[in-house]
Structures are given as structure tokens and as C-alpha cells.
Amino acid sequence: MSEKQHLYLVDGSAYIFRAYHRLPPLTNPTGIPVGAVYGYTTMLWKLATDLDTAVGPTHLAVILDKSSQSFRNDIYPEYKANRPPPPEDLIPQFPLIRDATRAFSLACIEEEGLEADDLIASYARSAASRGWDVTIVSSDKDLMQLVGDRDGDTGAIDMLDTMKNSRIGMAEVEEKFGVLPSLVGDVLALMGDSVDNIPGVYGVGPKTATKLIQEHGSLTGALDAAAAMKTSKLKERLLEHRAMAELSRVLVTLKEDCDLPIPIEDFALDGVPPEPLTEFLQTHGFTSLLRRLDSGRGSPGRANDLNPAKQVHAAAGTNSDAEGGSRQQLPELPAIDRSAYVCVQDMDMLRQWIGRAMALRVVAIDTETSALDAMQADLVGISLGLGANDACYIPFAHGGHDLLSDTPQQVDREEALAALKPLLESDAVIKVGQNIKYDLNILARYGAKVSPVDDTMVISFDLDAGRSMDGIGGGHGMDELSQRHLGHTTLTFKDICGSGKKLIPFGQVPLDRATEYAAEDADVTWRLYQHLKPRLAIEGGTRVYERVDRPLIEVVAGMEREGVKVDRASLAKLSEGFAVEISKLEQDIHALAGREFTIGSPKQLGDVLFDTLGYKGGRKGKSGQYSTDQAILEKLADQGAPIANKVLEYRQLSKLKSTYTDALQAAINPRTGRVHTSYSLVGAQTGRLSSTDPNLQNIPIRTAIGRQIRESFVAELGNVLLAADYSQIELRLAAHMADVPTLKEAFAEGQDIHARTAQEMFGTVDRDTRAQAKTINFAILYGISRWGLAGRLGVEADEAQAMIDTYFQRFPGIQRYIVTTLESVRERGYSETLFGRKTWFPRINSKNPNERQGSERAAINAPIQGTSADIIKRAMVRMLPALRDEGLGNVRMLLQVHDELVFELPEGDVEAAKPVIEAVMAGAALPAVELDVPLGIEIGSGPSWGAAH
DNA sequence: AAGGTCACG
DNA sequence: GACGTACGTGACCTTG
Numbered sequence: 001m002s003e004k005q006h007l008y009l010v011d012g013s014a015y016i017f018r019a020y021h022r023l024p025p026l027t028n029p030t031g032i033p034v035g036a037v038y039g040y041t042t043m044l045w046k047l048a049t050d051l052d053t054a055v056g057p058t059h060l061a062v063i064l065d066k067s068s069q070s071f072r073n074d075i076y077p078e079y080k081a082n083r084p085p086p087p088e089d090l091i092p093q094f095p096l097i098r099d100a101t102r103a104f105s106l107a108c109i110e111e112e113g114l115e116a117d118d119l120i121a122s123y124a125r126s127a128a129s130r131g132w133d134v135t136i137v138s139s140d141k142d143l144m145q146l147v148g149d150r151d152g153d154t155g156a157i158d159m160l161d162t163m164k165n166s167r168i169g170m171a172e173v174e175e176k177f178g179v180l181p182s183l184v185g186d187v188l189a190l191m192g193d194s195v196d197n198i199p200g201v202y203g204v205g206p207k208t209a210t211k212l213i214q215e216h217g218s219l220t221g222a223l224d225a226a227a228a229m230k231t232s233k234l235k236e237r238l239l240e241h242r243a244m245a246e247l248s249r250v251l252v253t254l255k256e257d258c259d260l261p262i263p264i265e266d267f268a269l270d271g272v273p274p275e276p277l278t279e280f281l282q283t284h285g286f287t288s289l290l291r292r293l294d295s296g297r298g299s300p301g302r303a304n305d306l307n308p309a310k311q312v313h314a315a316a317g318t319n320s321d322a323e324g325g326s327r328q329q330l331p332e333l334p335a336i337d338r339s340a341y342v343c344v345q346d347m348d349m350l351r352q353w354i355g356r357a358m359a360l361r362v363v364a365i366d367t368e369t370s371a372l373d374a375m376q377a378d379l380v381g382i383s384l385g386l387g388a389n390d391a392c393y394i395p396f397a398h399g400g401h402d403l404l405s406d407t408p409q410q411v412d413r414e415e416a417l418a419a420l421k422p423l424l425e426s427d428a429v430i431k432v433g434q435n436i437k438y439d440l441n442i443l444a445r446y447g448a449k450v451s452p453v454d455d456t457m458v459i460s461f462d463l464d465a466g467r468s469m470d471g472i473g474g475g476h477g478m479d480e481l482s483q484r485h486l487g488h489t490t491l492t493f494k495d496i497c498g499s500g501k502k503l504i505p506f507g508q509v510p511l512d513r514a515t516e517y518a519a520e521d522a523d524v525t526w527r528l529y530q531h532l533k534p535r536l537a538i539e540g541g542t543r544v545y546e547r548v549d550r551p552l553i554e555v556v557a558g559m560e561r562e563g564v565k566v567d568r569a570s571l572a573k574l575s576e577g578f579a580v581e582i583s584k585l586e587q588d589i590h591a592l593a594g595r596e597f598t599i600g601s602p603k604q605l606g607d608v609l610f611d612t613l614g615y616k617g618g619r620k621g622k623s624g625q626y627s628t629d630q631a632i633l634e635k636l637a638d639q640g641a642p643i644a645n646k647v648l649e650y651r652q653l654s655k656l657k658s659t660y661t662d663a664l665q666a667a668i669n670p671r672t673g674r675v676h677t678s679y680s681l682v683g684a685q686t687g688r689l690s691s692t693d694p695n696l697q698n699i700p701i702r703t704a705i706g707r708q709i710r711e712s713f714v715a716e717l718g719n720v721l722l723a724a725d726y727s728q729i730e731l732r733l734a735a736h737m738a739d740v741p742t743l744k745e746a747f748a749e750g751q752d753i754h755a756r757t758a759q760e761m762f763g764t765v766d767r768d769t770r771a772q773a774k775t776i777n778f779a780i781l782y783g784i785s786r787w788g789l790a791g792r793l794g795v796e797a798d799e800a801q802a803m804i805d806t807y808f809q810r811f812p813g814i815q816r817y818i819v820t821t822l823e824s825v826r827e828r829g830y831s832e833t834l835f836g837r838k839t840w841f842p843r844i845n846s847k848n849p850n851e852r853q854g855s856e857r858a859a860i861n862a863p864i865q866g867t868s869a870d871i872i873k874r875a876m877v878r879m880l881p882a883l884r885d886e887g888l889g890n891v892r893m894l895l896q897v898h899d900e901l902v903f904e905l906p907e908g909d910v911e912a913a914k915p916v917i918e919a920v921m922a923g924a925a926l927p928a929v930e931l932d933v934p935l936g937i938e939i940g941s942g943p944s945w946g947a948a949h
Numbered sequence: 950a951a952g953g954t955c956a957c958g
Numbered sequence: 959g960a961c962g963t964a965c966g967t968g969a970c971c972t973t974g
Contacts (some may be wrong), residue, residue, distance in 0.1 A: 207950075207974065233974065334974095602953050603974055629954060655955060659969055684966055688958085695968045698957035706956080730958090730965095782964035791963070850962070861965040865958090898958040898966085950974085958966080 007127045007264060008047060008057035008160075009120045011138030012108075015096055016040055020090045021468070025829075027286040033089040035900070037096045038286060043162050043293070044104050045289065047137065048269065054343055057135070058126075059267035062101045063119045066110040070118070072251050079251060084847055088347065103280035107267050114258055117142055121254035127264055128155040138263045142188065142252055144173045147181045152425055153458050164489055178210035186219035189249035198248050201241040203233065206301075211236075219249055271426050333388040333527060336488050341519035342392040343511050345409045350416060352394055353384055354423050360386055363423070364432045364526035365450075367439045368393075368518050370505050373693070374441035375561070375669050375676045379413065380507040382420065383512065383945040385432075385522030393518040397507050408511050417446055424450045432456065434478045434525045439683070455553055456528040461682035462545045466830070466840035476682045482524045485531045487727045490524055491517045508629050522790035544837045547928070548870055548884045549681060555893075556679045556689070558880075563674030564696070564894045564902070564945075569667055570712045575661040578653045585650040592643040595723060599650055602628050615641055647898040656700065660709045667694045679896070686833065686862050687837045687869040697897045701949070710946035720941045723948040724917050725900035727936035728753055730781050731870045736932045737863065738817035742810065747933040753777070760810040776807055780814060781864055783857025818860055825859045833866040835874075871935070872899060882920045888913050902945060 019039025026035040047057060072079045086094075101108040101712065109119055116142065123135045124146050132155045136143055139161040149170055159168035166172075172179050190209035192200020192805045204212075216222040223245060226238035238245075281290045344350050357363040364385030369377035381395040396416060399407030403784040417489035423429060425448060432454045433439050443450050460476040482490045496517045497504050536542045590596045593612060599603045606626030610617050615636055617626060628647075636644035667675045675694065683690030691697040699713070700706025709735040715721045719805050731753055746756040755775035758765045772793060779789045790800035808815040826845055837861040876896060883891045888905070890915050895902035901921070905913055918937045925931050942948045 203974070205950075205974080210953095237974095473973045598972075603973075625953085627953085651954075655970080658971080659956070663969080683968090686966060688966065690967055692968065695957085696951090698968070699971095700956060702957080725958095779964060782966090785963055842969060853963080857964060858966085900958085951966100952971105952973090954969105954971085956969085 004058075005127075005130075005132040005262060006058050007123070007132050007134045007267065008060040008062065009119060009123055009134065009136050010044070010047070010062040011116055011140060011143070012040070012062040012101070013095060013116050014138050014140055015043065015162075016090070016093065017086070019043070020087065020093070022163065025089065032092055032096075034093065034096065034284050036090060036093045037100055037284065040097055041100050041281075041286060041289065043137075044100065044106065048104060056136070057269060059132075059264065060269055061107040061123070061262075061267045063111055063116045063123070064108060064110040065116045066114070067114050070113055070115045071255070072115075072924050076247060076251055078197050079198050080201075083195070086294065088845070099280060103276045103278070107262055109261060111258070111261060114255070117552075118255040118258050121146055121256045122258040122260060123264065124157050125256045126260060128157055129153075130264075132264075133154050136160075137162060139164070139168070141176075141184075142254065144168065144176070145181055145184045145188075145252075145254060147173050147535050154281060159199050164483060165487055166489055177206075179213050183213055183218065185249060185252050186213050187220075188252040189245050190222065192248060193252075196251075198251050199241070200248050201245050203236050203590070208234065220243060236420040261943070268624050275341055284739075291840065318398045318799075333530070336486075336520065337389045337585050338491075338516045338520055340389040340391075341515050341523070343515040344392045344394040345411065345511075347411055347415060347419065350394060350411055350419055353386070353394075354419060356386055357384060358429060360425065361428060362430045362432060362526075362529075364391075364522045364529065365424075365436075365439060366433060366518060366521040366525060367440055368395075368506050368514070369485060369551070370397075370507055374438050374678070375445075375563070376671065377442065379442055379446060380505075381518060382416075383522040385516040385519070385524075385526035388527060390522060391519040391523040391526070393511075393515040393522075395511055395514060398509065398511055398514060399507070416755060417448065424448045427452065428657070430454050432525055432529045434481075434521070434543065435529070435551050437557045437560075437679075440554060443562055444557070444561060451554065453553060454529065454533065454550065456525055457534055458549050458681050459541075459545060459551065459772065460528075460534045462541045462549055462837070463532060463539060464840065465682070465687070465838065465857045466685045467844055478521065478524060478528075485523065486527055488524065491520055493517075505876065511648065519543075540836060541838070543928075544833075544870070546836055548835060548837075548873050548877070552873050555880070556681065556896075559893055559895065560676055560678060561891050562894050562904075563672055563676040564904070565714050565716060566664055566666060566668065566672050567712045567714050571661045571665050571702050571709075574667070574708055574712070578661060580651060580656040582653050582657065585646050585653070586782065589643060589646050589650060600627075600654065601645065605647065609636065609643070613641075615639065652703070652705070656706055656709065660700065660706075661712075663694055664709075664712070677895075684869075685839050685858075686866040687833065687839070687873075688865065689869070689873075689896060696895055699945070707796075707946055710949075711944045713871060713945035715904050715943060718906060719904050719945060721894075721945050721948045722903040722905060722913065722917070722939065722941040723900055723945065724903070724921060724937055724939045725897075726868070726921065727870065727938050729871070729899050730864050731777055732931070732933045732935060733834075733864050733867050734781060734814070734817075737867070738811075738813040740813040744932050745885055747936075750936070761806055772803075776803060779804075780807065781861060783818075783858070783860035785853070821860055821863060822856055831859050831862045831866075833863050833870050834925070835870040837866050837868065837870055839866060864887070867897065871924045872896065872901070872921075875921045876901065878924070879917070883913060883916055886912065886916050888916060914939050914941075 007861070016036045020036035022353060023035040023039045025033060026038055028034045089314065098108055111119060118145060120136055125137060127134050131153050134155060134157045136159045138147065138159060139392065143159060146157050147159060147168065147170055147468040148157050161168065170181065173184065177184050179187055187209045188205050190212060191206050192198045208686040213219065216225050223238060223242050226235050227233040278290065278293060281293065281490060302731050314462050330556070344353060361682060362547040366383045367379055368383070369379055371377035377396065380397040381393055383393045385391040385393060396413035398410060406665050424443065430452055431450055434455070435457045436453045436455045440453065442448050457476045460481055478492050479492060482488045496509055496513055536545050586599060589599055593608045597608055599605060603625055604629050609615050609628065610626050615848065617632055617636065629647065633644045633648050637648070664675060669676055675696070677691045677696040678693050680690045700709050713721065726858050731743070732747050735747055742760060743753070746753055754770050754777060755765045756776055758769040761773055761776070763770040775792050776789065779792070784804055785806060786797045786801040789804065790797040793800060821831065824843050829841045829844070832838055841855045843851045844855045844859060846855065876893065879893055879901070883889070888909055890909060891903055891905040893901060893903050903913070903917070918939060920938050922935045925935070940948045
């Protein structure tokens with residue numbers, strides 16, 4: 001009996017792109033970039049060491065793309081036409097990929113005129129037809145068409161995503177596409193693919209495509225059925241784009257009958273460590289792999305009988321070591337093992353965990369709650385992480401309320417919290433969380449003042465803001481970080497609790513499942529901390545994290561818990577008034593249009609304005625839809641279109657009503673009677689905060705009618721609101737950072753900066769020139785382009801260019817700032833604020849001009865906007881202690897709006913508080929940075945936020 | 950789920 | 959020669 005054969009086909013080309021984006025830009029000892037090669041090598045290593053496992057390969061080949069041209073280009077010249085060329089530092093790595101493959105003595109297949117996908121398909125079918133199992137190492141959705149279970153004498157075909165460490169079988173394909181693999185091609189043909197430039201049917205995405213194929217059984221079925229559908233956009237598009245869909249079907253079809261250049265038998269793995277490997281690893285400085293080879297541990301092609309927990313690297317490689325270049329060498333931790341997690345169900349065991357945490361001085365924590373809103377949710381359990389796979393979950397409130405008999409054994413919540421409190425509040429133990437602000441707020445409501453804390457999400461932000469690590473995203477959420485840094489796919493909340501209608505509260509989750517999920521979160525947080533915290537010191541992130549963002553966490557948590565009072569009655573009255581006005585306007589607009597339509601639909605409105613009523617205006621954008629935004633409507637109004645003003649008014653009132661007067665009433669917390677926003681510390685790439693649920697950073701102020709909403713933000717009886725804002729902080733920072741003598745002098749003398757700009761530029765100051773100067777000043781901050789400025793000023797591009805030239809001439813330093821900033825970002829990949837906060841710009845050297853220029857503008861702005869964010873954050877951190885020192889312990893800090901802080905305080909404290917607040921804000925850069933310009937502060941107070949301005 | 954629009958700094 | 963053109967956000971609405 002011959003043993004079971006299992007062929008692995010590695011989609012090498014796809015892999016190296018992903019490895020390139022995921023790994024830091026390492027170089028080998030001779031300076032050639034090898035980041036992607038390193039990723040590829042470790043992947044091959046891992047696959048080859050699986051030789052003796054049940055699902056491991058007996059045969060393996062790597063398939064590469066030889067050229068970008070294939071038979072598909074003959075059918076459709078646009079195929080893959082919009083694909084940008086590979087990044088420059090990836091190009092020299094392609095030949096090295098072949099070297100790496102050869103070093104492992106593995107087969108490497110590439111054929112002129114054939115895409116890797118077609119070769120993979122042909123090899124896979126051929127092997128499966130002989131009864132071999134096949135695993136395709138790729139995550140390409142086109143290849144999912146091939147997946148299938150064993151069927152009689154035909155072997156199974158599945159896929160393996162080595163980055164996500166997940167298998168893709170029939171079930172996964174069905175989950176993704178909603179159809180069997182044999183119909184995946186039909187779905188792909190309908191939805192198209194922007195990466196490969198496969199057209200599909202315009203307007204049909206994955207959801208619609210799946211639905212159509214499910215309903216009609218096939219692409220042809222769906223297209224044939226279109227004629228009988230009831231009138232809709234979809235029907236129209238299916239009929240119109242039928243040919244494109246059919247063409248797409250051909251393009252996504254894999255060619256399964258290619259000649260096989262090397263017979264499959266030749267792919268056999270023989271278990272002997274290949275000779276050329278050592279040399280290859282040495283040449284490229286892959287020292288940790290060399291060590292593994294030397295010590296005989298898991299050498300490729302050989303059985304790996306070692307407990308992975310014992311595979312520990314020597315710490316800290318040299319700088320010439322490719323792996324040590326930008327990342328510290330870390331001990332390799334054992335793989336996540338959820339079965340190791342402990343459910344703590346009695347006080348004795350809880351005390352043991354607390355004792356160990358106290359001794360370790362670092363504990364990862366995570367709270368599980370009944371809802372997302374930290375101001376309303378009930379605590380149902382806490383998990384602790386003390387080490388890799390050393391994590392527990394402590395449930396307090398699990399079990400059905402209706403089935404008392406089913407309630408599992410748990411510790412009493414009050415008793416448990418009383419036992420945990422000394423740990424949570426101990427100065428000697430760092431509590432690490434992923435977004436620990438949330439846990440801080442929950443636990444504060446149960447009487448625990450958690451401190452000191454560290455936050456893996458914030459650390460990730462301070463290291464990697466703006467970095468898109470693997471094309472999937474550059475976010476800082478736990479699931480993403482786990483994937484990126486640990487290569488581990490976490491259980492998601494959705495996995496455990498479901499979503500939509502089937503969502504169950506966490507307290508209803510059975511304890512075994514709850515323990516897996518909750519303890520894993522603590523485990524992953526602990527592991528991420530091991531990864532990320534050391535990077536701060538190595539990569540220069542310590543100052544901004546320790547001095548700005550880390551201390552800010554509890555300050556912001558406090559502001560969120562304070563909330564702000566809004567006057568429900570006055571909001572309700574505004575809503576009512578708006579409703580009356582809105583319905584009047586609706587009638588007027590319908591009358592002017594001559595028919596009823598949905599004014600809130602830009603599409604319908606565009607048709608009415610430009611088709612029905614025949615006003616002049618342009619089409620716009622990919623959707624082929626008329627644009628109807630404010631600027632267009634204002635132009636129409638100037639042309640004498642009465643309907644335009646009505647629509648503008650309608651839009652304004654609808655916006656105010658739905659987004660503010662209605663929504664804010666709904667946001668009042670029934671327990672506290674106040675509105676509690678949630679600030680994100682990682683929301684804006686520049687380092688600014690952002691505010692959600694509700695967003696209190698975009699409350700109207702620019703129009704009189706909107707300002708009424710600010711009047712509804714009020715103080716408690718006997719108190720007032722005080723608003724303090726930095727005046728022109730970004731321009732002041734630009735003057736300092738670009739070292740512009742004229743601007744610095746103007747700020748030092750307290751001049752009107754836009755007027756001074758007008759004087760310098762035009763030699764005269766009036767309303768017009770001042771307004772123009774103001775526009776230009778902003779244009780500078782945002783990264784100028786002559787077309788952009790021309791559009792704003794309503795002048796020709798060359799006139800705008802002349803203004804820019806004058807500006808650069810009158811304010812020398814600005815141009816130098818722009819040039820040097822861009823040079824530095826192009827070279828290093830990131831910009832930096834005066835306090836060392838980095839923002840990464842991975843597209844700064846893009847070949848796509850739009851992408852590149854967009855990055856350039858953002859990169860010019862980021863140091864300025866980011867420094868401003870650093871400064872107000874430093875002020876926030878110092879504010880309450882400074883006030884307390886002056887006996888002003890009753891002042892509460894409520895809101896931050898980028899350059900403004902809002903406080904609530906007893907009326908009698910206002911005069912004493914003002915100078916303290918002003919001093920803290922004005923001096924917030926010190927002592928780290930001494931600015932050449934003063935920071936001006938404007939302060940006002942009154943019964944409402946509106947009145948405080 | 951995406952695009953358009955608009956509120957803020 | 960066209961593209962789309964100022965930086966950073968979040969919420970709501972309509973439509974597919």
C-alpha cells in the first residue's frame with residue numbers, strides 16, 4: 001500500500017507581494033532589500049517542516065508568474081491594465097525568490113504566456129484526478145473555484161493562507177461566496193475585480209452577485225432572468241452589461257489543461273536538508289534561521305519533534321542581521337492554545353491568580369460587558385493574562401435570567417471585585433489592555449481606579465500610525481494586530497455572540513466558549529505587549545507615548561465619564577421648528593420642480609435640476625451622476641434658480657435636525673442625564689483625537705441657525721461653561737517650524753495674521769485681500785497646489801501660481817520647509833512632529849501621481865496638525881493637577897475640539913480658573929520644546945457653550 | 950455597503 | 959491629454 005500523497009502548490013508571486021507589505025524593509029549585509037524574501041523563506045521553511053504531519057506535504061512546488069501577458073490579454077486588452085508596477089525595492093527581490101526556492105531544492109515552475117493561476121489549476125486537477133490531495137498555498141479568490149472535497153477516486157483540493165494560518169475548504173468558500181466552488185466563477189464574473197481590472201457588471205458587488213447566482217443557479221440563468229425582472233437599476237445594468245459579464249466569465253475561468261512542464265512525481269520531498277540552504281541563509285543574513293538549522297531543530301524536510309514552547313531565540317540580534325534591523329529580536333512564544341485557558345469559578349482560585357499577577361508586576365486585563373457603551377454596560381466578567389497561554393476568565397454574571405437552575409457556578413461580583421481591587425489599584429503592577437480606556441470606564445463605575453496602565457492599541461498607534469501593513473489595513477484593533485504581529489486569527493465577538501438578530505449578550509454565552517474568547521483576548525494582549533512595548537525605545541516612540549499619550553488615557557477616560565449636560569427641552573423645540581420649516585420647503589421645492597421626488601436623494605435631485613428643469617451643470621465621477629453639492633447649488637442660485645436656495649436651506653435644516661437636535665436628545669444617558677461621547681486616541685493619523693457616539697467635535701457654530709444648537713449645551717445650576725481655545729495655533733506652528741521671520745514677528749506683536757499676510761502679498765489690506773490671504777494661509781497648511789488654490793479663489797491656475805510664488809518670496813522658509821519635509825518623508829517613510837510623533841506615508845513614493853501627490857499634501861500638513869495635537873494633549877494631561885494645586889478642585893474638563901477645551905465650573909471659580917487654564921495651555925510645549933512664537937489663548941464663559949464663545 | 954453630502958477643526 | 963485637486967475627522971441619508 002502506498003502512502004497517501006499530498007501535493008502542495010505555492011502561489012509564489014502572490015505571496016511575495018503580501019510578504020513585502022507585511023514585513024519591515026530589511027536589507028541583507030550587502031544592502032539589497034530582502035524583507036519579502038525573508039518572509040517567503042520562513043514560509044517555505046514552515047511548510048517543509050510539516051512534512052510528517054497528517055496534512056503536511058509529500059510533494060511541493062512553487063508556481064511563479066513569468067510574464068504579465070497571457071491569453072486573457074488577447075481576449076481583453078484591459079486585463080490587469082490598471083495594475084501599478086511593483087514597488088522599486090521589491091523588484092530586485094524577484095530573482096532572489098527563485099534563489100530561495102532553489103536553496104530548498106524545491107521545484108519552481110513558470111511558463112511564458114501562462115499565469116501562475118492556470119498552472120496551479122492544471123497541476124491541481126491532474127493530481128486530484130490521480131487521487132492525490134492537493135493544497136494550494138494562496139488566498140487568491142480566483143483559485144477558490146478549484147476547492148473540493150474527496151469524491152470517489154478524485155482527491156480533495158483545499159487552500160492554505162499561511163499569513164492568516166487558515167485553511168480554506170468547501171465550507172469557507174461557501175461562507176465567502178454563498179455558493180459552491182463550481183459557481184464561484186459565475187459570482188466573480190458578475191462582481192468583477194478592480195485589481196485584475198475585470199469589468200463585471202457595473203454596480204454589482206459581492207452581495208448582489210451572490211444573491212443573483214443563488215437565485216438563478218448560474219450566470220447565464222441570472223442574465224436570462226434579467227428581462228423578466230421588475231424595473232430597477234439592477235435590471236437595467238444586467239441587460240446593458242451582459243456582454244461584459246460574459247467576457248468576465250471567460251477571464252476568470254482557469255485554464256486547467258496546460259501542459260505540465262515537470263511531472264508531478266518530481267516534486268517529491270525526500271526529507272534531506274538541502275545543501276545550498278546554509279549558504280543562502282548566510283548570504284542574506286537570516287541568522288535566526290541559520291541557528292535553527294545548526295541546532296537541527298525543525299530543519300526543513302525533517303520531522304520536527306520539538307515542543308514549540310522551547311524554541312527560544314537568543315535575544316537581540318546585531319544590526320547587520322536582517323531580522324534585527326528594524327524589529328527587536330523577540331523570544332518565540334508557543335502558539336496560542338485555547339485549551340490551556342482557565343475558567344475561575346471560586347474565590348480560592350481567584351486569589352491564586354491575583355497573587356501570581358502581583359508577583360509578576362504586569363498583567364493583561366480585559367473586561368467583558370453586556371453592551372458596547374462603557375457608560376451603560378454591565379460588567380459580566382474579567383479576564384487576566386499573565387503569560388503565553390497563561391490566561392483565565394473570571395465570570396460574574398453568566399447564565400439565563402429566566403433559567404435560574406442553569407446558572408453556572410461563579411464568584412460573586414462584589415466579592416471578586418473587592419479581591420481584585422488591590423491588584424487593579426496597585427502602583428506596582430502595570431495593567432495592560434487593548435483600548436484600556438474602555439475597561440477604565442467600566443471599572444470606574446464599579447469603584448476601581450485602575451492604575452498604572454499601558455495600552456497596546458495606543459502603543460501600536462504611536463509606532464505605526466499611517467502604516468498599512470499588509471494591504472488589508474493599518475488599523476490598531478486587536479484582531480488586526482494579532483494577525484499582523486502574531487500571525488494568529490483571534491476569535492471574534494461575532495464568532496461568539498453572533499450578529500444582527502441572532503446576537504446574544506455576552507452574559508448568555510456558555511462558560512467554556514466565554515472563557516476561550518475572553519482569556520484569548522487577555523493572552524493576545526499580553527503577547528502584543530511583549531512585541532510592541534520594546535519597539536517604543538528602539539524606534540524612538542518612548543517620549544510621545546510616555547509623556548503624551550499614555551498619561552492622556554486616564555484623562556480622556558475621565559472626560560468621557562463626566563459627560564456634558566444638554567437641554568433636552570430646547571433641543572426638542574428646535575427639532576419641532578426645523579420640522580415645520582422642512583415640510584414647507586419640501587412643498588415649495590416640489591412645486592418648483594413640477595413633481596414630487598426625494599429631495600434627500602442626490603441622484604433624484606440631480607435629475608430634477610439638470611434634466612427636468614434643464615439648468616446647466618456637469619456630470620461628475622465614475623458613477624455618472626450629477627453633483628449637487630453646496631458649491632454647485634450656490635452657482636445655480638447665482639444663475640437665478642430659485643429652487644437652489646430652497647434645496648440649500650432644506651439640506652441645512654435636515655442636517656441639523658437629524659444629526660444634532662434629534663440625535664443629541666437620543667444620546668442623553670438615562671442614568672446620568674448627560675451626553676457622554678467616546679474619544680478615540682487612535683482615530684486620526686496625525687495624532688488628533690476623534691469623537692464618536694455622538695461626535696461632539698462637529699457641533700455647529702459657523703451659522704447663526706446652527707449656533708442655536710451650541711446654546712443647548714449647558715452647565716448645571718450654579719455653574720458655567722468655559723471655553724478656551726488656541727488662536728491660530730497651526731499657523732503659529734508653521735511660522736516656528738518653517739522659521740519665517742515675518743510671520744514670527746507678526747505673532748509676537750499680536751497682529752491680525754491674515755491682514756499681515758494681505759499686506760505682504762498685495763501691499764494693501766481690505767476685506768477682499770484679507771479673505772484671499774486667509775485662503776492662501778490655509779492652502780499652505782494643507783499642502784498647496786495651484787489648481788486647488790485657483791478653484792478656491794476663483795482665479796486661473798497661473799494666477800494662483802503667481803500668488804504662491806509671491807508667498808514663497810515674502811515668507812522665505814515655507815518653501816524650504818515643504819521641500820525638506822518631503823525629502824525626509826520620502827527617505828524615511830514617515831513625518832515627525834516637534835515631539836517626535838511619527839506618521840507613516842507608505843504611498844509617498846507611489847508611481848500613481850494622484851496617490852503620491854495626495855500623500856505629499858498630507859505629509860506637509862501632518863507635522864503641523866500633529867504638533868498642535870501634541871500640544872493640546874500635553875495641556876490636557878497637566879490641566880486638572882494644575883487647577884487642583886490652585887485650590888480649583890471643582891473644575892471639570894468636559895470636551896476637547898482639536899484646539900479648544902471646554903470646562904464646567906462653579907460660577908465663583910471662573911476668575912481664578914482663567915489664568916491657570918491659560919498658563920497651562922500657553923506653556924504646554926515647554927519644557928520639551930521652546931517655540932519662537934507665543935501661543936495665544938482665547939477664553940470665554942457663560943451659561944452655555946454658545947455663550948462661552 | 951457605498952457614495953454623496955455636510956457638520957467641525 | 960485626462961485624471962482630480964487642500965489637511966484631518968464622523969454621521970446621516972439613499973440606494974443597491
